[in-house]
Amino acid sequence: MPTPPDLSSKAGALKKVAGVGALVGVLLLGVLLFVRPTTVSTGPDQVALHYSDGAFTPRRFKDCVSPSTRAWDGPGDKHYSYPSSQRNYVFGEEGDRGHVTFVTKDGIEMSVDGVAAFMLNTDCDVLRKFHDLIGNRYAAYMDTADGNGSQGWLRMLSVYISRPLETAIDRAGQNYSYTELYTDPNVKAQWETEVLEQMPDLVGRQIDGEEAFFTDFAITLQKPVPPESVKAALVAQQESVAKAKAKEAEAAAQVKAAQAQVEVEKAEAAKIAERIAVLGREGYLKQYAIDHGLNPYQPTTGGLITDSGQ
Template sequence: MSGSLPTRRKGSGAAAKVLVAVVVVVVVLLGMLMFVRPSTASTGPDQVALHYKGGAFSSKRFGDCIAPSNRVFDGPGDSHFAYPSSQTNYVFDADQGSDGGQITFVTRDGIEMAVEGVTNFLLNTSCEPIQIGSTRYPGGALQRFHELIGNRYVAYMTDDGQRSDGWRQMLNVYIARPLDTAIDRAGQNYTYTELYTDPLKKAAWEKDVLEQLPELVNRQTDGDTEFFNNFAITLQKPEPPQAIKDALVKQQEAVAKAKAAEAEAAAREAAANAQIAVEKAEAAKINERIKVLGRDGYLRQYAIDHGQNPYQPSTGSLITGQQ
């Protein structure tokens, strides 16, 4: 019996070695799966995504664009960056939940005013290849935007399809600043009363802002590629300081009182003129009757018409005594 013990020990050692080898193989396979697992991306109906190739041991390089409403499976280690293809709104007002605060500007007559509003635009998601100098961008304007701006600000959309904080931060640099400049420049062509009280002047100012905005945005973003387009803007009525508004109210009240006094004076003058016209007509009628009846005849008729007796008794014909 004692002679068989070494044989058993030798067999157990071999089994342990096999078990260890199996465990090592499993661990290696699991580790490989971590590196060879495919990457996936899914775009919504209002998204366009950029696909960048790059495994665990290779550099990142642009692959292709992913159109809206698509799901793709790419190589292990690849990356995907989605951007909105639908309209973007940049809202600026006093609400803390807005994209930006009120914008102030100075009018031609030196009054500082504040305005709220919204500007709408589209991100240029074109993936048509472009050549800028010696650099070719097979992913077009969207690839160039991502590599120059979007990636720096982490402006691409979140995994759940929302616009990120980086996107909003990017807008404050590349949209808000040009918008502020456009509003300020256009405002210098108008007085504060024109913008505050004249709807036509306010509409003209809004149009001036819209005409200047795209060029200022392009200048901010580089200019060689138009990253934003299809701008529209809506500006609320700009507000002057409260002291100016109070002065305008007093001025309008004074004007209203002056107009009321002027209207009352005009009414009195019209009434007087009407009375004069009546009296002139009456005098003309009297003259015509005098021509027909004579002066004494008219006076007698006047007395009769007014209940008087023009034929009073005379003592010259009375019998005053008897003989």
């Protein structure tokens, strides 16, 4: 049965309305995607850089966001967070990189673990230059809200902190022998100080411009370790020295004991001489015998009375 003309026209009109509504919905959704605001929330040890980057706006720096701040900005804007507290770059087992090796003045390769601490300069103008020159290139900004650095941050540090650190450790290490660094804590402390003194200049040489992107360096170095073969030889040498010193001490003690005995004997001889001077030699001998439980008055045949005439 054919559809009445009035119903057919109404159905067509409804389809057109539905199509227009769907189109309007898509357009509204698209508008919302473009116009919804962006937000940033910095932690107590974070700052952020705010850049405009909307569909209809050029990418341009806007402002810096202070620590512990939540802000809403224009649609499509970008925020890049960086640490404002001290950062540690750990080298060694389970660190951000492996141990650092260097060569001493006597040609021995040693290895050392430790920590290089520093601050990222978060002055707004300086941080913006750091981001434009370095941070954005390595994606070194924070990608989590827990304050940990991103993989890009570690890649950046491997260039701008790790390499100067290797140079500083190696240069300072060439001033000392391996035995001095391994056995003398005062030498090790001086070496650590020399490494720290070189860090700002070595880091600054890799950065274009006059800005100091990294500041407030601190270095903590563990006891440097020579190769196992060298360490074993050093231990054997130390044991040999210890044994030699023990023998020297024993010999010195024996000499002192002998000297003391001589002094005792001299004193005894002087005492005997004085008694002989008082008692005479025979008197001293008799007194000596009495003192030692002997009888100095033994009978003699010359003292016996015989009667040969009877």
